[in-house]
Amino acid sequence: MGAPESLSLLNPARHAGGVFVNGEWQRPRGGSRVVTEPATGLELAASAVANAEDMREAIAQAHAAQRAWAATNPRERAAVLLRAAEGLQAHFDELALAIARETGGILAKGQHEVREAIVICQIAAGLPLQAQGQVLPATPGRLSIARRVPHGVIGVISPFNFPLILGIRSVAPALALGNAVVLKPDTRTPVTGGAIMAEIFQRAGLPSGLLQMLPGDAEAGEALVTDSRVPMIAFTGSPAVGRRIGELAGRHLKKVSLELGGANNLVILDDADLDAAASAAAFGAWFHQGQICMASNRVLVHEKIADALKARLVAKAGYLPVGDGASGQVALGPMIDNKQLQRFNALVHETVAQGATLEAGGSHTGLCYQPTVLSGVKPGMRSFDDEPFGPLVNLVTFSTDDEAVALANNSQGGLSAAVISHDVGRALALGERLNAGMVHINDQTVNDECTNPFGGPGLGGNGSAVGGPADIDEYTRWQWLTVKAALPAFPF
CATH class of the missing domain: 3.40.309.10 (Aldehyde Dehydrogenase; Chain A, domain 2)
Incomplete structure (x- = not known):
């Protein structure tokens, strides 16, 4: 399942210490820090540490690119997701090892992440081709439609523990449904939580600007959560940080999907x-x-x-x-x-x-x-x-x-x-x-099959769910559209 070394996906000389903005790797204004391998203490890579200005620039690029992407033929969007799945498969062994090394997981855990990421992209590829709304009852002469439309730009903040799965499970369906994405992975896992997706989707033909990837700390996260051009935030992490994000998102009237933890x-x-x-x-x-x-x-x-x-x-x-x-x-x-x-x-x-x-x-x-x-x-x-x-x-x-x-x-x-x-x-x-x-x-608690809604109440999150049938609900919103053949007369 592996790819020849000459066709390696990951190239530290290209992405180490960088942010991926508008289809290019750039040096962030916020600087960088060393990423060490948990098992050996050896230096693995450098992580960008994006600041608020880096984040605002990336959001502007995503906002500018999103409308054309939403208008793209659904089959073309689906094809990008299928090519991304193929790219993950082609580099399976390289990526599984990178995940094991960067996260401290066993090799089987790295392999599991890549397998699930492939399936997530395959499932996401089917979303643009599903029905996106309903025809509603209406008075004669009026067409009334409830349709699902993209939010616009979605901010995704992902953690260190399963960085590829917990990033791509939002990135893939959000893109498939016509959104742009600004991804902020943990600075401890910038390669497996960020660079992999940037490289995979670029090679899959995703137009520039639709996936921005900026590792960063709280400053970058707060800039993402509070920016008016980002109407939805998908966060996976600790209850303490989730509360802060929920508070900020609520103050700015954003939709927020929180997947946290709690008692299992x-x-x-x-x-x-x-x-x-x-x-x-x-x-x-x-x-x-x-x-x-x-x-x-x-x-x-x-x-x-x-x-x-x-x-x-x-x-x-x-x-x-x-x-x-x-x-x-x-x-x-x-x-x-x-x-x-x-x-x-x-x-x-x-x-x-x-x-x-x-x-x-x-x-x-x-x-x-x-x-x-x-x-x-x-x-x-x-x-x-x-x-x-x-x-x-x-x-x-x-x-x-x-x-x-x-x-x-x-x-x-x-x-x-x-x-x-x-x-x-x-x-x-x-x-x-x-x-x-x-x-x-008759099982234990660690279960996820990509096709199931995933979420929980209270400290589990905000009762929202991602995955499977929940993805269209999460990454689009309702819009009511009516059409009449001609403008009627009004009494005023």
């Missing part, structure tokens, strides 16, 4: 297969070092099987290898940076000080944190109340289904929940009571 509960009932449940919990909590908005950060287990499940998870924590994810030899890679690691480490040990028991892990070598198990976790403890965003199983026990529901819903909302039981009816009845945007029966 994996409920394991007393009739569950223990080996299978332990495997599910370990994957849901520890995959990509728990740096996933859907991670199973609370494992609610029936008291009858709690000790047996704990023993299995402690054993797994003891033998799962941690190290350089790109090597293909480990199950967990490093955390993204020292700031993230220190926050997580403090959360673990503060929870122990509050009365939880450290059963496994709780230590690290460099940025590589051992898979960690805490038992006796209860409401009021930090790892119960706060999203860990690290490789942590919080074991919380319950005695009845009602108690499990009460514990799971003891939060301000979340993206994902799951219930494991041999009794599907019982699991479904419990799952329907959980306050989550997505609920999975």
Whole structure:
């Protein structure tokens, strides 16, 4: 699936430290910073740090280009998205390795991101060819249409953990539906969250100006959110930043799509297969070092099987290898940076000080944190109340289904929940009571198939969803259009 080295997509001499504005790589006014590989500490690239002036220039270019793109034949827009998918496939191995190295993920995680990005582009290619409205009832002689039209320029602010997926899942459908996009990826992942998309869409024939890509910090983000030429913001990240963006967007009367995090509960009932449940919990909590908005950060287990499940998870924590994810030899890679690691480490040990028991892990070598198990976790403890965003199983026990529901819903909302039981009816009845945007029966919480609406209430986001049937709703707006054959007479 790989591309020959001579046909490499990524060229640091071309894009390192740059912003992609109006189809060209440029030096930003805001400067640049070094990007290091989490696993080795080696310098990988340089990231641009766009400032507000850089952002305003990019927005102007996107605004100028969008109207012609919206008027482009839908088949031509679809063709660009299909060529983008082909480009991702052609460079599969190169891009998967780049993602593993820049994010600290294992190679399989990098491969997953590229596979999903391909499918996202393929799905987006179908959007321009779907019906874009309805003919409404009207008085004789009048044609009345409700149609979907592009917002215009959409600002996309994406995070470090799954940078390609969490950027392209907004970029691709937004472009397909006739919008221009200004993308601001995290400065820790400027290549896999930004440069890949800039290069792929340019090579796919996307006209200049329609995709602007500027890594940056809060200054650039605030400029994007507050600019009157950007009527919609799609943000993926922390609840704290999401609140700030929601506040600014509301003040400027913008549409905003927030995908955040919150509490994700994996409920394991007393009739569950223990080996299978332990495997599910370990994957849901520890995959990509728990740096996933859907991670199973609370494992609610029936008291009858709690000790047996704990023993299995402690054993797994003891033998799962941690190290350089790109090597293909480990199950967990490093955390993204020292700031993230220190926050997580403090959360673990503060929870122990509050009365939880450290059963496994709780230590690290460099940025590589051992898979960690805490038992006796209860409401009021930090790892119960706060999203860990690290490789942590919080074991919380319950005695009845009602108690499990009460514990799971003891939060301000979340993206994902799951219930494991041999009794599907019982699991479904419990799952329907959980306050989550997505609920999975006999699975763990980390699930996304590109064709499903993705979002959640409360700390999960603002109840909005992206993906699948939600994309036309998100990236277009309603417009009412009426037509009469001639102007009627009016009484005034």
